[in-house]
Amino acid sequence: MSEHPDCALVRRGYTAFVAGDMDTLSELFTADAVYHVPGNHILSGHHKGREAIMGHFRRIGEETAGTMQIQIDAVLGDGRGHVMSFHTARADRGDRGIEIREGLFFTIVGGKVTDIDECVEDIDEMNAFWR
Template sequence: MSPDHARPSPVATEHPNTCLIRDGYTAFDKGDMEIIRTLLHDRVVHRVQGRGPLCGDYRTPEEVLGFYVRVFELSGGTYRSEPYAVMAGDGYGVALVHTYAERPGRVLDGRAVDVFRIEDGRITEIRTLAEDQYADDAFWS
């Protein structure tokens, strides 16, 4: 086949749940709790592993949003969770994230994995797993 008649290469499209997860991080980065609320299912639970004061299960959209606000407050607005890889299929998604925050005399600079369960186009569960749980627990304590 001559170059003039070459077929165009297919365009790869992301799974809608990959876009949903990315939209969540973009809204989080902007502090847009209204958009985040629209992405959360009414029976969402965000499970934060570890033994620090912020660890535990947040079981409603309001509790999840309150957790995010608390993270921003404790870090003086410095907390960032920046995804460097996002993958998703029909019911689940995963984001590999770089986390960064500052508190007086402390810096958190690490990585984590957020695992998502998604139903009907909304997030029903988030599990946050820090690469160095001891460092995360110490930072927030």
């Protein structure tokens, strides 16, 4: 059984993110895509537009000095332009570390990501890490 193209797109995004390949990652988003990050910290908010999203990803790398690691647990699609992914993120920032489960809800139109909603297992832990 082959993977649905929307799920394959999300997996390509994860591969590019982990490799730090921002050029490939950028190609997966529409120009007006939006990434919604929950919480009350330096990275939370609505990152509107491909360039803002790429800036968000670059900032994650900078803030964690490249220590961010992602382990994919599942990528699930509905065949109608929606994909849910679940992963465990690990990173260090200064003298603080985090290991947290996260979920991303993607909307995909025409083979490109138009919207991502991020959910986290423990919002308080996430806020404390990124403050």
